[in-house]
Amino acid sequence: MKTSQKKPEKLIDENDVRHDGRKLNEMRPIKIEVGILGNADGSAYIEQGKNKILAAVYGPREIHPKHQALPDRAALRCRYHMAPFSVQERKSPAPSRRELELSKVIREALEPSIFTEYYPRTAIDLFIEVLQADGGTRCAGITVASLALADAGIPMRDLVSACAAGKVEGRLVLDLTDVEDKSGEADMPLAYMPNANAITLLQMDGMLTGEEFEQAVDMALEGCKQINQVQKEALKTKYVAVKEAETEKEEESEEEEA
Amino acid sequence: MTSVMATKVREKRISQLIARGKRLDGRGLTDYREIQLESGLIERAEGSARVRLGKTEVLVGTKIEVGEPFPDTPNEGVLTVNAELVPLASPTFEAGPPDENSIELARIVDRGIRESKAIAVEDLCIEPGKKVFVVFVDVYVLNHDGNLIDASALAAIAALVNTKMFNYEVKEGEIKIKPGYKPLPIRNYPIAVTCGKINDKLIVDPWLEEEQVMDARVTMAIEKDGKICAMQKGGYGYFSAQQISEASKIVQQKAVELRKLVVKE
Numbered sequence: 001m002k003t004s005q006k007k008p009e010k011l012i013d014e015n016d017v018r019h020d021g022r023k024l025n026e027m028r029p030i031k032i033e034v035g036i037l038g039n040a041d042g043s044a045y046i047e048q049g050k051n052k053i054l055a056a057v058y059g060p061r062e063i064h065p066k067h068q069a070l071p072d073r074a075a076l077r078c079r080y081h082m083a084p085f086s087v088q089e090r091k092s093p094a095p096s097r098r099e100l101e102l103s104k105v106i107r108e109a110l111e112p113s114i115f116t117e118y119y120p121r122t123a124i125d126l127f128i129e130v131l132q133a134d135g136g137t138r139c140a141g142i143t144v145a146s147l148a149l150a151d152a153g154i155p156m157r158d159l160v161s162a163c164a165a166g167k168v169e170g171r172l173v174l175d176l177t178d179v180e181d182k183s184g185e186a187d188m189p190l191a192y193m194p195n196a197n198a199i200t201l202l203q204m205d206g207m208l209t210g211e212e213f214e215q216a217v218d219m220a221l222e223g224c225k226q227i228n229q230v231q232k233e234a235l236k237t238k239y240v241a242v243k244e245a246e247t248e249k250e251e252e253s254e255e256e257e258a
Numbered sequence: 259m260t261s262v263m264a265t266k267v268r269e270k271r272i273s274q275l276i277a278r279g280k281r282l283d284g285r286g287l288t289d290y291r292e293i294q295l296e297s298g299l300i301e302r303a304e305g306s307a308r309v310r311l312g313k314t315e316v317l318v319g320t321k322i323e324v325g326e327p328f329p330d331t332p333n334e335g336v337l338t339v340n341a342e343l344v345p346l347a348s349p350t351f352e353a354g355p356p357d358e359n360s361i362e363l364a365r366i367v368d369r370g371i372r373e374s375k376a377i378a379v380e381d382l383c384i385e386p387g388k389k390v391f392v393v394f395v396d397v398y399v400l401n402h403d404g405n406l407i408d409a410s411a412l413a414a415i416a417a418l419v420n421t422k423m424f425n426y427e428v429k430e431g432e433i434k435i436k437p438g439y440k441p442l443p444i445r446n447y448p449i450a451v452t453c454g455k456i457n458d459k460l461i462v463d464p465w466l467e468e469e470q471v472m473d474a475r476v477t478m479a480i481e482k483d484g485k486i487c488a489m490q491k492g493g494y495g496y497f498s499a500q501q502i503s504e505a506s507k508i509v510q511q512k513a514v515e516l517r518k519l520v521v522k523e
Binding site: 100103105111188193217221 | 491
């Protein structure tokens with residue numbers, strides 16, 4: 001059995017350094033790969049700190065059951081799910097109330113970014129599997145899901161980037177880890193479409209004054225803008241790889257012809 | 259019954275009026291409908307309250323039972339919030355296990371109570387790690403005419419204020435019930451206020467037809483000292499950062515008004 005991690009006595013030291021060595025407004029390192037699953041129409045994988053999350057998109061495709069079809073747009077359906085081994089204590093694989101709520105808010109965070117009206121009476125199915133969790137999985141889930149949607153070639157207004165800000169030991173911090181979330185005073189996940197200046201997800205639990213709240217929103221928005229850059233890079237990397245593979249193929253066939 | 263067609267025809271009208279700062283039912287943009295609050299209607303429940311918000315009607319009952327604490331909080335009582343969208347409340351509600359709407363509703367109400375530390379849970383411990391009191395808050399929607407969140411949260415905190423538990427003493431790990439009752443220890447009064455966005459304008463307390471027109475909503479729960487203790491955005495639309503900041507100011511103000519219904523000076 002894996003022993004549980006001990007919570008450090010102080011999460012932020014006197015030099016404003018956090019328990020994992022980050023500054024107050026610093027994000028965890030992010031690694032993203034786009035298009036990594038064979039069967040899905042679109043897919044992406046993210047590592048944000050210790051979070052490891054996969055997202056896959058199927059569709060637009062025929063909708064079942066039929067009565068869920070919408071006459072004027074595609075139905076976006078979303079399932080956020082955590083693997084039983086993703087957390088310290090085994091999580092039952094049956095969907096919890098938390099997962100059902102998150103599936104709903106994630107869907108609502110992504111829907112404004114999609115031109116669902118292009119595909120009436122179809123389904124766009126989005127699956128988010130959390131393989132390892134360390135705080136901020138809904139945000140990382142949105143970030144990676146938005147890329148999976150783009151990878152599936154679904155017309156979108158903008159990428160959605162998500163990041164949490166919160167309050168730990170009296171200080172506002174960006175991108176909380178699990179310990180910071182659990183022992184901190186507030187956690188506020190936020191999703192944002194930078195080009196549209198649109199906040200598409202906003203939740204908070206904990207305590208913040210009105211002033212702290214405004215600062216936290218600014219901090220989270222900055223975080224989202226940084227994530228947006230990483231997302232764009234990841235998409236570009238994938239298309240460069242595809243392009244190279246295609247040119248190689250062409251060259252090969254040309255050689256054969258010659 | 260509100261028919262969907264009627265709403266489609268009225269959609270434009272609602273939206274146009276709101277752009278001019280007016281609403282179909284004559285309210286100002288930040289006015290609530292008439293609110294009626296009654297407490298203690300269900301004798302069998304440890305506490306209860308009914309809120310009527312215009313035609314929206316929500317009944318909340320509380321029950322207290324003895325149960326096990328969570329392993330990470332062995333010295334604290336447990337709060338459980340559940341919401342039932344019973345079929346008699348709306349033609350759109352169906353019987354069956356809780357769907358995402360009722361789960362979200364329950365979890366927003368739960369978050370406000372939990373994060374404001376409204377219940378003194380450490381006073382509800384009987385035997386550390388083994389026995390604590392579990393407070394069940396059951397939200398029962400009786401008529402759905404919009405803004406279930408605010409109505410449910412208001413009824414929930416009123417029901418908790420109304421909750422009485424039996425006197426008891428602990429002897430050798432067993433609970434002995436003594437005559438008489440005492441109030442559930444409450445130390446904070448969270449109030450949830452929801453702002454809807456229609457035609458780029460913010461409105462308070464959307465009723466059913468407005469809910470069908472609105473792009474998005476944001477709910478904030480405000481505790482007694484004016485801090486924000488819970489938040490939830492919903493709906494398929496979005497808010498700009500400016501609108502969120504504007505909403506937080508409206509909510510702070512409205513929460514003070516609503517709290518007066520629960521906490522009598």
